[in-house]
Amino acid sequence: MTDNAAALGALKRYFGYDSFRPGQSGLVEAILAGRDVLGVMPTGAGKSVCYQIPAMLLPGVTVVISPLISLMRDQVDGLNDAGIPAAFVNTTQSPDEQGMVLAQAARGDVKLLYVAPERLETDRFREFAARTPIALVAVDEAHCVSQWGQDFRSSYLGIGEFIAGLPSRPVVAAFTATATERVRRDIVAMLGLNTPQVTVTGFDRDNLYFDVIKMETKRKAAWVAAYVAEHADESGIVYCATRKETEALAAALNRTVPVLRGVSAGGNGTAGSVRTDSAQLESPSLGPIAVAYHGGMAADERNRAQRDFVTDRIPVVVATNAFGMGIDKSNVRYVIHHNMPGSIEDYYQEAGRAGRDGEPSRCTLLWNDGDIATRRRLLDSDYENDRMTPEEQERNRANKRRLLDGMVGYCRTTDCLHRYMTRYFGETEPADDGTGKAVKCKGGCTNCNSTFETLDVTDVARAISRCVHDVMYDWDDQGRPTRAPMRQGLGSSKIVAVLRGSRAQDVTSRGLDRCPSYGRLRETPEARVRDVLSQMTTDGFLFVSDGRLPIVGFGARAAETVVDGFHYEIKRVERAQPSCSVASRAAAGG
Ligand code: ADP
8 A cells, every 4th residue: 555545544544534635645645755844834724634644654653742731631632532542741640640651652552642842851751762663753833943933942942852862763743833934944953854845835815805904093993893883793803902902992892883883774873773783693682792802801701701702692802812722713704903913923823713614704904103113112121031041032032023024014015915924934836827927816905906006215215225325434524435334334213314314412413414315315204214214124125133223234135226227116195995894895705
C-alpha cells in the first residue's frame, strides 16, 4: 500500500473523514517519507490530523509538544475515543502517575505522548527519551519559539537541543496558525528543521467581506449603532480596546438602536414599535440588544453574557479581546473593530470569528491616526517586565512595533485587503488567473469595490526622502553639507517639523533651520506630510529603526524616489461610505 493510501485509510478509520483538506495530505506524506515539515494553517484548518495520522502509521512513539496543559486532557480523551492510544504527562499528575505513563509509552502502548516543553528538560523525561524509539516530534504552536512572534516562550528554546540530543534523529513536524516569513525562518532555525517541506494554506476566507473605514473617534459609536440597527436580525461582535469602552458602547447601543430601529421601521416609530419589529430576530427578544464582555466582569456575569450571545438571546456582544477563545458560534454575521488592534495576527484571529458557517459575513475595522498614536504610546510604556533584561525588552518592543506596522499598513493600503492578509501570512498565491489578469478578490473588500480619490504626492515624497538624507549632515550658511554624515538622523516628528519650517526650540537650537530641507513643505498641511511619511515607511521607501528613539532612515526602495518618472500617490478623501445595509447586502449577494 502506498503511503497515500495508508494515510487515507487511517483518516477514514480513526476520524471518519473521506478526504484530506488542502495541505494535509502533502504534510502527511512528507512526514511518512521521513522529511521534516512546517505547516502554517489557520486555527480550525486541521493541523492535528497532520501529525496524528503519521503517528499511527510510523513505528515508535510520537512526542507532541504543546504549550497548553489545560487542553491536553481533552485532546487525549478525544483521541482515546477514536481508538488511538494517546496519553499525556504533565504537572496535573502525581509523580507515580507520570512514571506509569512513561513506562507505558516505553513499552510501545502509547502512540501519541503529549508534553509541555518544560517537561523535556526533566531528567526523567530525558531518560525515557534516551531508551525509547521516538519516530516523530510534533511541535504545536511552533511560533512560540520565535522572539519575532506574538507569544514567545523561553521554554520552547530547549526543544531544538532536546531533539539534537536524541540517540536517533526523529522526523520533526512543526505547526502554527500564525507565522510571518521571519517567524518561519526562526522556527526552522531554532528547531533545527532539516530542509523542511513548508506548507502554508487556507488563510483567505472568501466568505468574509473586509472593510476598513477611517473615522474620527467621536463618530464611531453612532456608526456602530446605525450598523447594528440595520442588521438587527443578525449576530455580531464589536471589539473595543478597553473595558470601559465596552460598557459605554453596549449601553449606548441599548439606548439608541431601538430608537433607530423605530425610525427605520416605520418612519414615525418609537422604541415601542421596535419591540415588535425586532421579533424578526431568530429568538425574539424583548431584552437588550447588546451586552458587554470583558475580563474585569465576575465569572458568572461573563458566562451569562456569553450564553445569551451564543444562544441568540442577545444579538450583539461588545467585548475586549478577552472574548472569543473557545467560543464556538458559527453564525456571527459581522465583527466590527471599534479600535485598531496591535497586529494583523490579532485582527485576523478576532475578525475571523465572523462567518464560521461559511455564509457571507462582514469584518469592519474603524480606525484613525489617534488609534495608531495610542498603540505606539502603549508600546513604549507597556514593557516593564522585570523578568526580561533591558535588551530583551527592547527587542520585544521593536518586535511589537513591527507587528503594529503590519496592522497600520492594512489600514492604509489601497490594495485588495484579502491579498494583503494572505500575503502577510506568506500564503503562496497564483500571480494571475491564467488569463494574465490579477486574481480577483474573492470575498470582496472595500478597496476592490472603491475607486479611490488619490492625490499625487510625488513632490512631498521626494522632499521627505531628501530631508531624511539632509539631516544626517551638518551645513554651512549656504546650506552646503560641511562634513561626511555626522548625525544619526532624526525621528519622524522631527523630520516633519524640519520640512514644515518649525520654529520649535529643539529644531532651531540644533541648527536644523540651516538644513536645506528646512521649510521646504511649509505650504503642505502637517497631517499630509505625516501621512506620506508613514505610507512611505509601509511601502518600504523609508525604514524606521528600532530603539527607544526610532530614527527614520532609508528603506529598500529608497533609490526609486530619485529616478525620473517616480510617481507617488496617497488616498485623498476617505471614500464616501455607502449606507451600511447597501454595502452589506451587496457583499452578501456578490
Ligand atoms: P487546528 O489544530 O488546525 O486548529 P484541528 O486539528 O483541531 O485544527 O481540526 C479542526 C477540526 O477539523 C476538527 O474537528 C477536525 O476533526 C476537523 N478535521 C480535520 N481534518 C479534517 C478532514 N480532512 N476532513 C474533515 N474534517 C477534518
